[in-house]
Amino acid sequence: QVRLVESGGGSVQAGGSLRLSCAASGDGYTLSHTLSQLAWFRQAPGQEREGVAAIYSGGAGTYYHDSVKGRFTISRDSAKNTLDLQMNSLKFEDTGMYYCAASQQWGVGLTLDRNRYNYWGQGTQVTVSS
Numbered sequence: 501q502v503r504l505v506e507s508g509g510g511s512v513q514a515g516g517s518l519r520l521s522c523a524a525s526g527d528g529y530t531l532s533h534t535l536s537q538l539a540w541f542r543q544a545p546g547q548e549r550e551g552v553a554a555i556y557s558g559g560a561g562t563y564y565h566d567s568v569k570g571r572f573t574i575s576r577d578s579a580k581n582t583l584d585l586q587m588n589s590l591k592f593e594d595t596g597m598y599y600c601a602a603s604q605q606w607g608v609g610l611t612l613d614r615n616r617y618n619y620w621g622q623g624t625q626v627t628v629s630s
Contacts, residue, residue, distance in 0.1 A: 502526040502535070502619040504600045509624030516590050516628075522583040522600030522621060531581055536606045540574060540585045541614060542626070544596040551612020552598070553585060563610035567593075592630040597623040 508520040520540065524531055539554035553574035554563045562574055573586040583600055601617035608616060 502530055502602055504602060504619055504621035506598065506600050506621045506624040509598060509626045511627040511629065512590055514590060514592055514628055514630050517586070517588045518590065518626060520585040520587065520598055520600075520624060520626070524581040524583070524600075524602065532578075534604050535602050536608075537603045537610055538576060538583045539601050539603070539612060539617065540583070541599045541601055541612075541617075542594075542596040543599070543623075544593075547596075549599070549614055551614065554610045554612055555583070556610065561610055563612065565612060587626070590626075590628045592628050595626060595628045598626050599623045 503525045505523050512518055535557045537554055537556050540552045541549050542552050543549040552565050552568055553572055555574045555576050559576040571589045575584045600621040602619040603617045605616050
């Protein structure tokens with residue numbers, strides 16, 4: 501099993517920055533050998549959860565939702581089992597609960613399809629005021 505714990509959320513004015521972190525813990529073999537990719541998702545009130553950014557577990561490739569390209573950067577430290585999301589030039593519409601997720605599905609390429617992800621954190625709130 502894998503446990504994911506997010507941190508770093510908060511309130512910021514539009515144009516500001518935040519850095520989210522996700523710490524993964526659990527069975528060592530599962531963490532190091534079975535996870536194919538990790539991602540950040542977000543969910544605004546009354547809306548469906550949407551993918552923001554994904555990265556291969558080894559950190560070799562990234563994929564972003566069009567709405568965050570050029571503003572957000574996803575990164576992975578495999579040795580520390582951490583996943584980060586640097587968010588710059590934040591907009592009001594970036595507001596929501598942000599979730600870290602991990603996938604054990606292989607051979608599908610980087611994806612922001614939430615159905616491909618097996619493990620989820622509890623989320624951290626990001627609020628951007630205009």
